[in-house]
Amino acid sequence: MGDFERRLDTIWRIESPRLIAALARVTRDLALAEDIAQDAFVAALDRWRDGGVPENPGAWLMTIAKRRAIDRFRREDTLRAKTGELQRSTAHSISIESEIEMLDQDVGDDMLRLMFIACHPLLSREARVALTLRLVAGLTTAEIARAFLTSEPTIAQRIVRAKRMLAEARIPFELPSQAERMGRLSTVMEVIYLVFNEGYSATTGADVVRPALCEDALRLGRALTHLAPESGEVHALVALMELQSSRSAARAQTDGTPVLLADQDRSRWNRSSIRRGLSELERAHERGSLGPYGLQAAIAAVHARAATFEQTDWHGIAALYDALAEMMPTPVVRLNRAVAVGMAFGPEAALPLIDELEDEGALREYHLLPAVRADALERMMRYSEAALAFERAATLAKNERDRMFLHRRAAFCRNR
């Protein structure tokens, strides 16, 4: 790829989301909007190859896109009139044309509408993720495919199908009503957090595209705080992602072996990420009581503030988990709460919470449930029970490293 093409790629990445968002507003058709945006780009490429890239490529693209949109509209209008399919009044045509004229007048919520559409509940989670990364974050299909360890045609097809579904369902481009807004914001936040976790779970040394998903998610999240500034949970989500990524350098050894929170070298935590995370959490607090993202961010913040593992405010964390488990009583949250309670009040307090989960048959395949139980039993010096529980955890562990670690702990308990 030559310098010129590379530059064009970068410009596309920066400018296409705004362009597509504006075009979707006036055409009310996502696929068409993307088509016209691409058209405009091809036209720009031809013109700029000889004449050079103008100082404000965004404004240029908008102007070209506007002309293309009007051309297309006129062509289709004439066609429809000819076939008699639809009798449009001149007044109607003029109103649509004047709307297209307003293409570059961003009313401020084009991007938000684009995010809502890309994350529409009608679509599967996978489709929402792909569409958001493609249209809102400006990633290429190839990049998305690499990030999600799948093939380019798979992603391309997923995107095409999603756009077709939106078109067939005639999803309006209006912003959701105030009553729906919070629910729709949650689906957008869910997509952003999924993208983040996809990047966060990628081990070090792997393809850089996957860890870069964390940055993509943070960008989307920060952008969303400007689009929906009233929502405390959006700020909280950014806080949570900033605080989690502040530990990214410390949470694995160079060969990818994970390092437990207790053993992490806290001097390697990124202070500026922590600072940004804490101030976003502050903003979330200012907007009312914390939701699920807020509570998770608050828990991450307690860890971030502790100079050493021993200085962690476990009582504070246990209280936050109490609130979180009430709001989101998933087995994993309840298990984490049991760990926090154990740290704050001792293993005797944690054991009944763990037993409760086991009795319900929750997390039956999850090695951490017996591992947490074993840990509590060990601390209570009930070594033979602890050894058994560690062994059971080892048989459930998904990877060799975890399995060996758990066998070692079981052996240690047996020898007591």
Added chain:
Amino acid sequence: MRFMVIVRLAKEPAAVPTRADLAEMGEFNDRLSKAGVLLEADGLKPTSKGARITFNGDQRTVIDGPFAETKELVCGFWIVEMKSKDEAIEWFRQAPCFDNGDTLEIRELHEAEDFAEAV
């Protein structure tokens, strides 16, 4: 990846920027911010408020501002998160308010991962 964009001005600016400049720069920063890429940005006060420490063996020489040379003075910075250096270049080509001879220097920041081997 993160980049620091260092502002070097051809001549030291007035103590306080004009209102028009502030508005224009505010708009640019707003765009960066809404795109979710702006981590930090600040302008520096004139060198008359600054100082320099020079190291020479065990000796430390402290010189108060204003600095004798008036060219290429660092006057501000941004810290941004970008996908690539190309993206940073593309964004900052569009930075407003700069004059003949002013430079924006784009430098990538080290991430803690870069020191993994050294630790």
